Amino acid sequence: MVIGVPKEIKNNENRVALTPAGVAELRKHGHTVYVQVNAGVGSGFEDGEYIAAGAQMLPTIEDVYGIAEMIMKVKEPIAQEYNLIKENQLLFTYFHFASSEELTHAMIERKAICLAYETVEKTDRSLPLLVPMSEVAGRMAIQEGAKYLEKPQKGRGILLGGVPGVKPAKVLVLGGGIVGTQAARMAAGLGAHVTLMDISLPRLRYLADVMPANVDTMMSNDYNIREEVQQADLIVGAVLIPGAKAPHLVTRDMLKLMRPGTVLVDVAVDQGGCIETCRPTTHEDPTYVIDDVVHYCVANMPGAVPYTSTVALTNATLPYALQLANKGWQQACRDNAELRLGLNVVGGKIVYKGVADAFGLPLTTVDDVMTEEAVAN
Template identity: 85%
Template sequence: MVIGVPKEIKNNENRVALTPAGVTELRKHGHTVYVQVNAGEGSGFEDEEYIAAGAIMLPTIEAVYNIAEMIMKVKEPIASEYDLIKQDQLLFTYFHFASSEELTQAMLAKGAVCLAYETVERPDRSLPLLVPMSEVAGRMAVQEGAKYLEKPLKGRGILLGGVPGVKPANVLILGGGIVGTQAAKMAAGLGAHVTIMDVSLARLRYLSDIMPPNVQTMMSNEYNIREMIKVCDLIVGAVLIPGAKAPHLITREMLKLMRAGTVLVDVAVDQGGCIETCSPTTHENPTFIIDGVVHYCVANMPGAVPYTSTLALTNATLPYALQLANKGWQQACRDNSDLKLGLNVVDGKIVYKGVADAFNLPLTDVSTVLTEEEMA
């Protein structure tokens, strides 16, 4: 298969979808890999390393899209890339379709095969290609939240862990999954007083067993959320419904219950956000303030630590990329139910329920696109 790796062009996105080590593995299986010049620079990988691994370097993003059968990316295509995508071209990347009808309609119109990292799902319901970035984002949420609690950045002027004789900050984490667990570990390690909320009592029991004494658990419901946001300094939104829009657990009118300088970090913003007033921001302009409350809503948080993030992501994606390249996307998805669930849009049809539901669009049974003859 001919594989293309374009340079990411989303604002301050420094990750790359394939490392030189990944190129080596794909080449060992007989595949041709084209990499855009400087694609790995932001993550610390020079063109010479890709060349030594057997990649062919191309000067422009247009050239990469034009030649590749499978495009490997990190973030979803942005508007300037839409016209570069070809009919039947396989795109293997994060899409988060449910948060963008524009992107969804564009991919439907192009007739591309869109296999989304975030909905590749194992039988145990774990999300192997989302986990590594969730781990990074969960840890970063506390790191960034602690920074924006500083007074010069319009926060409450609170040191997250306090000092002897002064109480630490109160941190509320909405969601006890991968993001929430990692955020809790970081906040607890810095000495904060942490509360994790989740709707699963079984998950709360587990977290209660593994977390240090400065982490407590609480059932997630509107009453408890309203009470907790009155006294918390940092609130992390860590709710994920795979492939679907996140629910709003904190509404616009709830902001008036918070103290001025409270910091909100919505890690779910790329799936629509679990805080109603959050909208995607960039590393260039990461925050905005509503009713005195600081909102940090960067949609690609791991892009700020690209070396760590790229290695963590490609460790997870490469085995699946090899299956897609070795077998073709249809056979790979027939053979591997994880990959089958990653299919979101195929040949102008939505084949993932969460995306169809988000925009009230028709849903096509994914099995039908896997029984058709191989596309050219």
């Protein structure tokens, strides 16, 4: 298969979809890999490393899209990429369709094969291609939250871990999944007092057993959230519903309950956000203030630590990319139910329920589109 790796063009996105080690592995299986010039520089990988691994370098993003059968990316295509995508071209990347109707309609129009990292799912309901970036984002949520609690950043002017004789900050984490767990661990490690909320009692029991002593668990509901936001210095939104829009757990009216300088970090912002007043921001302009509450809502948080993120992502995606390249997407998805769940849009039709439900669009079964593809071929 011919695989293309374009340079990411989303604002301040420094990650790349494939490391030189990943290129070498694909080449070992007989595949051709084209990488756009300077695609890996932001993550610390020079063109020479890709060439040494067996990649061929192309000067422009148009060249990469024009030649590749499978495009490997990190973030969803943005508007200037839409017209570069060819019919039946396989795109393997994060899409988060449910948060963008424009992107959804664009991919339907292009009749691409859209296989989303975030909905590849194991039998235990875990999301193997979302986990590494969730781990990074969960830890970064606390790192960034601590920074924006500083007074020059319009925060409350409180040190997360406190000092002897001064109480530490109070951190509220909404969601006990990968992001929430990592955020709670990081905050606790820095000495904060952490409250971790989830709707699953078995999950809360598990977290109560494994978390440090300065982490309390609490059932997530509207009453408890309203009570806790009044005392929290830093609130982290870490709720994910695979492939669907995140629910608003912190509503607009709750901001009036918070103390001036409280910091909100919404890690779910690229899936619509679980804090109603959050909208996507960039690393270039990461925050804004509403009702004296600081909002940090960067949609590609792991892009700020691109070396760590790129290596972690490639470690997770490469085995799946090899299956797609070795077998073709149809056979790979027939053989592997995990990959099959990654299919969101195929040949102009939505095949993932969460995306169809988000915009009230028709849903087609994967079996039906695969049958149509087989007939067409």
